[in-house]
Amino acid sequence: MVREPTSGGGRGVSRRGFLAVAGAGATAGLSGCLGSNPIAAVGGDPREVAIAGSSTVFPVAEAIAAAFDEERSDVTVSISQTGSGGGFSNFFCPGMTDLNNASREISEGEIEQCGDNGITPIEFTVATDALTVVVNPEADWIDCLTVDELREIWRADGAQRWSDVREEWPDEEFEFYGADTTSGTFDYFVEAVIGEDANHRSNYYATERDRTIVQGVQGNRHAIGYFGFSFYSENPDSIKAVAIDAGDGCVSPSLETAMNGEYTPLARPLFTYAAQQSLAEPEVRDFVRFFIERAATDIVSEVGYVPITEEVRDENLQRLEEAVAEVTG
CATH class of the missing domain: 3.40.190.10 (Periplasmic binding protein-like II)
Structure with a gap:
């Protein structure tokens, strides 16, 4: 009410x-x-x-x-x-x-x-949350990103096209969806991925409405976004979660990998x-x-x-x- x-x-x-x-x-x-x-x-x-x-x-x-x-x-x-x-x-x-x-x-x-x-x-x-990177289900070229690749995608003056990250990926521009700068998710992502020597890109759709990120990624084959695992778990068939490789191989976000410490660096309290x-x-x-x-x-x-x-x-x-x-x- x-x-x-x-x-x-x-x-x-x-x-x-x-x-x-x-x-x-x-x-x-x-x-x-x-x-x-x-x-x-x-x-x-x-x-x-x-x-x-x-x-x-x-x-x-x-x-x-x-x-x-x-x-x-x-x-x-x-x-x-x-x-x-x-x-x-x-x-x-x-x-x-x-x-x-x-x-x-x-x-x-x-x-x-x-x-x-x-x-x-x-x-x-x-x-505990498994902060989740998501793409469109038709993005069949990607299943996993290294932390360095994720940083390259989201840092200011970083990659603009998928092929900038891996040359075999499509020569198509990203469409970016992410947390607003007032969000703790934004702060955590900057700390865990971007680091102190760079800035988060500003040319992205920034929102506090996580379901808006879901809709944006659903609507564009070349989109990428990030948010809390809860919003991915509501939509596992219409968006695709990307596994993250922090140096020990690709680990998919899940309650289990967040709890056992395998999903680094994006598991957070x-x-x-x-x-x-x-x-x-x-x-x-x-x-x-x-x-x-x-x-x-x-x-x-x-x-x-x-x-x-x-x-x-x-x-x-x-x-x-x-x-x-x-x-x-």
Whole structure:
């Protein structure tokens, strides 16, 4: 159910602003509000949890929020896909959301911005992703790329045509689809593939909408793109995943290869960050606890990611309880 959250716990104005901006901004489109609230039906204020951030983590958060709604219909969970960086800078650090999903660690600059606004981010690992390079199924000339070849394709002033990478490949221009610069996926790809001595190319279709990347690659035989494994796993028959050779042979992206460490360098942890100050609110800490517990279950693998281990779950829960004790004790 799409609903503008109302006031509660002294945070109503900022949350209302979050949804207003998310609904109006092209890069921060509201992706969904989950929750059916009997309190609202009789004129009371619904209790809310507001989340922004990574489009990669969104499927996990959406699935867990739907499960939470089945148990806690008195709480509305609002989720927006803004990109990891866009979520931190525009919503979470200004105090407009309770959580921020991220496909990379929070940066020092973001920690400083949060601190300037009295926000203390608490990090929780919620899954492992196999960041996936995809091409059109008719691109029968390619099944595997070395990391160096992938870098050549995506670096600024790099390859412009398939034949620039391997001379036996088609003498046709690439059509590029990838993550927007506000995305944690973009940041991770730059770090893992492009490196510090080059820049990511700018002449590509950049988007936070991963399904737009799917559609673009589906529509052009010479297209190439990258995004989280979840969006490939939804479309395995209409796009083709490219195996990656990091020096020990070609390894295809999968939950198994991400979990056992074979899929390098594109296997990566996924996170959600809670504002410690929001944990003073019972509905927020209840949802965060539920999120952490369910992140260790099949609900994560069902959307295309590797669940966290019981050990990581327990570490997350201990970190949560320590943060809660500081704001409620």
